[in-house]
Amino acid sequence: MIKNYFLRHLQTLFFSLGQMARAPLATLMTVAVIGITLALPTGLYLLLDNLQRLSGGWDAGVQISLFLKQDIGDAEAGRIAERLRAREEIESVRYVSRQAALAEFKRLSGFGEALNLLDENPLPAVLLVRPKPAHGSPQAAAALARSLGETRGVDLAQLDLEWVKRLNAMLSLARRGVILLAGLLGLAVLLIVGNTIRLAVLNRRTEIEVVKLIGGTDRFIRRPFLYSGLLQGLAGALTAWLLVALSLALLGGPIADLADLYGSGFRLAGLGAAQGFSLVLGGGLLGWLGSRLAVGRHLREIEPA
Amino acid sequence: MIQLTNVSKRYPGGYDALKDVSFELAAGEMAFLTGHSGAGKSTLLKLITLIERGSRGQIVVNGKNLARLPRRRVPYFRREIGIVFQDNKLLNDRTVFDNVALPLIVSGVDHGEVGRRVRAALDKVGLLNKEKLHPIVLSGGEQQRVGIARAVVNKPPLLLADEPTGNLDAELSDEIIDLFHEFHQHGVTVLIATHDLRQVDRLEKRRLMLRAGELIYDSGRDA
Numbered sequence: 001m002i003k004n005y006f007l008r009h010l011q012t013l014f015f016s017l018g019q020m021a022r023a024p025l026a027t028l029m030t031v032a033v034i035g036i037t038l039a040l041p042t043g044l045y046l047l048l049d050n051l052q053r054l055s056g057g058w059d060a061g062v063q064i065s066l067f068l069k070q071d072i073g074d075a076e077a078g079r080i081a082e083r084l085r086a087r088e089e090i091e092s093v094r095y096v097s098r099q100a101a102l103a104e105f106k107r108l109s110g111f112g113e114a115l116n117l118l119d120e121n122p123l124p125a126v127l128l129v130r131p132k133p134a135h136g137s138p139q140a141a142a143a144l145a146r147s148l149g150e151t152r153g154v155d156l157a158q159l160d161l162e163w164v165k166r167l168n169a170m171l172s173l174a175r176r177g178v179i180l181l182a183g184l185l186g187l188a189v190l191l192i193v194g195n196t197i198r199l200a201v202l203n204r205r206t207e208i209e210v211v212k213l214i215g216g217t218d219r220f221i222r223r224p225f226l227y228s229g230l231l232q233g234l235a236g237a238l239t240a241w242l243l244v245a246l247s248l249a250l251l252g253g254p255i256a257d258l259a260d261l262y263g264s265g266f267r268l269a270g271l272g273a274a275q276g277f278s279l280v281l282g283g284g285l286l287g288w289l290g291s292r293l294a295v296g297r298h299l300r301e302i303e304p305a
Numbered sequence: 306m307i308q309l310t311n312v313s314k315r316y317p318g319g320y321d322a323l324k325d326v327s328f329e330l331a332a333g334e335m336a337f338l339t340g341h342s343g344a345g346k347s348t349l350l351k352l353i354t355l356i357e358r359g360s361r362g363q364i365v366v367n368g369k370n371l372a373r374l375p376r377r378r379v380p381y382f383r384r385e386i387g388i389v390f391q392d393n394k395l396l397n398d399r400t401v402f403d404n405v406a407l408p409l410i411v412s413g414v415d416h417g418e419v420g421r422r423v424r425a426a427l428d429k430v431g432l433l434n435k436e437k438l439h440p441i442v443l444s445g446g447e448q449q450r451v452g453i454a455r456a457v458v459n460k461p462p463l464l465l466a467d468e469p470t471g472n473l474d475a476e477l478s479d480e481i482i483d484l485f486h487e488f489h490q491h492g493v494t495v496l497i498a499t500h501d502l503r504q505v506d507r508l509e510k511r512r513l514m515l516r517a518g519e520l521i522y523d524s525g526r527d528a
């Protein structure tokens with residue numbers, strides 16, 4: 001009984017494949033349209049994914065500068081640094097004394113001579129705090145900076161992260177946009193498959209009437225259409241995967257060159273196996289659903305007369 | 306097998322295709338349904354096969370009250386009826402074998418069983434050697450016989466035919482009607498709608514006559 005059931009499904013599958021093979025041009029065009037439609041959001045998703053990875057590399061460089069009050073001496077500063085190192089969010093703390101800060105400033109700013117004219121060192125001592133990677137996200141780092149700012153002896157905690165925050169805000173906006181676009185294009189795939197299947201249903205009107213007359217259930221009549229919708233969706237998703245992989249192969253070289261020029265080891269990441277599998281699964285699902293909607297609507301209209 | 310009680314069918318617009326028709330066809334009986342075109346023969350067959358539903362009255366076929374049969378049960382109900390059409394309704398993109406096999410495939414008959422039963426049905430209508438051909442290359446009489454093979458391959462207890470000889474010459478018509486008679490002799494209930502009175506006279510079976518939607522004559526069982 002169960003063997004029979006699978007056999008019948010297998011027969012329907014091959015019947016649908018045969019039907020598609022008999023109209024290769026129409027099938028190819030539908031599959032190509034679905035492929036391009038799915039490739040667009042997939043490509044954008046990958047772009048965002050890569051940007052995220054790129055900016056993720058920058059997140060690791062998050063550093064909080066704690067400017068100490070003027071009356072804190074070296075010994076006191078050392079004790080504060082020691083207490084900070086004990087905190088679990090913090091990776092390392094480096095102490096820059098007032099003298100060291102002044103020397104560095106003279107070296108880097110070019111105001112060396114002018115500074116010599118000052119009676120006393122105007123620069124505060126600084127503790128450079130580097131959070132652990134787990135606490136390196138903009139939100140966590142900002143929270144840490146706020147908390148450190150209230151430490152006794154600390155005048156000001158400064159987190160130079162504004163631009164990373166802005167980039168991340170833009171990325172999450174773009175991600176929202178891609179999701180929206182993916183939704184719309186998914187709907188487009190639904191309509192494309194729906195329309196193809198609608199035409200197929202109308203083309204086989206006579207056959208459907210005859211099958212209804214000799215006692216074919218709706219489920220039986222629906223089955224081959226559902227299979228061809230599923231197959232078109234799957235083939236379209238595979239095409240999308242191929243298109244994205246091709247585009248990446250074309251862009252990969254120049255991007256690697258560019259990254260090397262900036263001294264970065266960044267490389268474009270392609271679609272992983274899990275992501276590719278989700279794409280194919282989603283494509284198949286959309287094809288099946290589009291077909292189901294179209295067949296459901298038109299099957300009732302076709303009654304023998 | 307078929308029982309009609311005060312059945313009427315009114316189409317939208319007020320046209321009465323059938324008016325208060327009552328008759329009973331016993332299991333194993335054979336009958337001709339006659340009348341001019343538009344007398345209501347086709348409508349009657351459509352009501353019996355649930356292609357359409359009656360406006361009034363009760364129809365019981367093979368023990369089932371059609372008014373109480375929900376839409377989803379209709380396919381299973383139709384598997385108990387073999388239907389032959391004037392235009393035979395064969396599918397021209399498939400072989401004779403596949404056409405005849407369709408009712409078996411539809412009801413999920415075992416693969417090996419399909420071949421055996423299709424060949425048995427084709428043998429009965431004398432077309433065993435044509436199973437690989439497409440219906441389009443067959444003559445009109447042969448096509449109609451393929452249609453009959455498809456109608457009986459499921460071994461239904463009831464066989465209905467709507468003008469099965471409408472497109473055939475006298476000699477081929479005789480062959481087709483004789484084929485139906487043969488099934489009747491094997492115990493199948495047969496109802497044939499036709500305006501070919503020659504066949505009706507030739508076989509001397511029960512005769513039901515419709516005129517303008519009314520049953521005006523019933524010769525009674527096996528006149």
